[in-house]
Amino acid sequence: MMRRLLYLVILLICLLWILPTLGLLISSLRPAAAVANSGWWTVFGNPLNWSQFTLANYQHVLGQSGLARSFVNSFIITLPATILPMLFGAFAAFAFAWLKFPGRNLLFLVLVGLLVVPLQMTLIPILRLYSRTGLAGSFIGIWLAHTGYGLPFAIYLLRNFFSSLPAEIFEAAYIDGASPVGAFFRLALPMSVPALASLAIFQFLWVWNDLLVALIYLGGNPRVAPLTLALSNLVGSYGQEWHILTAAAFVSMVVPLIVFFSLQRYFVRGILAGAIKG
């Protein structure tokens, strides 16, 4: 009896978690008139009738609403904004883990503090700097911003991983005459692939799903808008036209969903890397 009740509770929670997204997906595939005049669940009335589905909404949002352009923009923004913080972060993390330099411990403490500084504290001065230098509304501007914002986390995660590597291999390499650069590229990086993979997924999803940073630094220029920004603009202009909004939302979600389903293990491992295992 208790067991049944338990299953029922879990089933209900699962439904609550999956129905909203399912409703969105189904609605995005229905004709405009159908979406406006009947609930998406009515498609289950005759589930085998494929003529009640259409790709017209996707054609509309990708073409007329310019989401194809935003889709490309999201990639243009996200790829360098993932690679740059990982590269610079790995460099710095290596130094924090294996090299000694003045102020190392103090700097790392500052870094730990910066992990949770709200981005809101940084937006205004950077925006002004960007307006003066013409970086507002440019890809370079947002790449650098995401790099700066992502670095504390990248350094923190990778430093933990690097310092868990055995010291002997580095000592052996130095005795063999390797420089720290050689040790970094030939030893530290190849041995850290799992940590790098987790970090890459984190940073990729973070940047891809970011709205705030894009809104502040790219808000004035629709040609460079990523999907999240384009979607929130559509919500403003298309308010109640759900066939458009649902399709647009799904377009913005498709890449994260693919990443999530194919790399879920690394994603979860990334979260736990810090929380449980160091």
Added chain:
Amino acid sequence: MMPILPDWPLINRMGRQIRRPYLQPSRRRKMGSRNRWALFFVSPALLLIGLYLIYPTIHTIYLSFFDRRSEEFVGWANYQYLFASQSMLQAFRNNLLWLIIFTLGTVLLGLLLAVLTDRLRAEALVKSIIFLPMAISFAGAGVIWKFMYAYRPAGAPQIGLLNQVVTLFGGEPVGWLVKGPWLNNLALITVGVWIWTGFCMVILSAAYKGIPKALIEAARVDGAGEWQVFWHISLPIIKSTVLVVTTTMVINVLKIFDVVYVMTNGSFGTEVVANRMYKELFQFRNTGRASALAVLLFLAILPFIINSIRRFKEEAA
């Protein structure tokens, strides 16, 4: 924004196994040359962090004492306005509401799911479903739920699932996002909980699985009920993890922006601090007040910053 755990060292168990990477005295010989290399390794990152995080943080505090165009020094006037204006106080009230309900909701539901799904045959599937919203953008989640909350007048066919359920049971359709001050704020907080519960569940579940099974079995043999086992044995063991997850949620919720911006943009009494700051900046063009709001967020988070630094120092010592 992706989750960042603020004070990982607290439960950084491996920290103790990690060989402390400090150089031994005997290796000091090479220090001079490696010192130069260190500069090469850290300077790009430090330069970017200085430019994008440290300098602006200090500058924002400075700007919060100036007028809307940052030309005239106004002392505490911006802060006085924040605590006198009705709309600001509403944003503070809503942030407080978010803080309490969102944090309790995500942590308790996450804990419940972590415990209930443990040893369930469909555990992996259930967890994937709950964790899924974590992968999609908050803007996307906002649209998903705006559609769930869609309202059509009574008599017309409902297109939002929630109002369909309400009318099915003979109720009048509800304007979920319009009716304030409780209903619409709770409706928004629900979206936040929907997004973040999976995150809490994953971490709490890992901690829960780390509890030695023998301990739980022994308690059961001694005749303890499930609830007693949880309350007196499991919970005390994972207490530190629960604390870290709670802290993370508090820090997240203070900055809550995307969901509110996309779903209501703060209308009908659903304003929050971060959204109001955006409005001050771009709609009202008041840099002073926007900065003051940012500083307020910073001050709210400051205890957690200090705390995580202190914990880290203890752990490293």
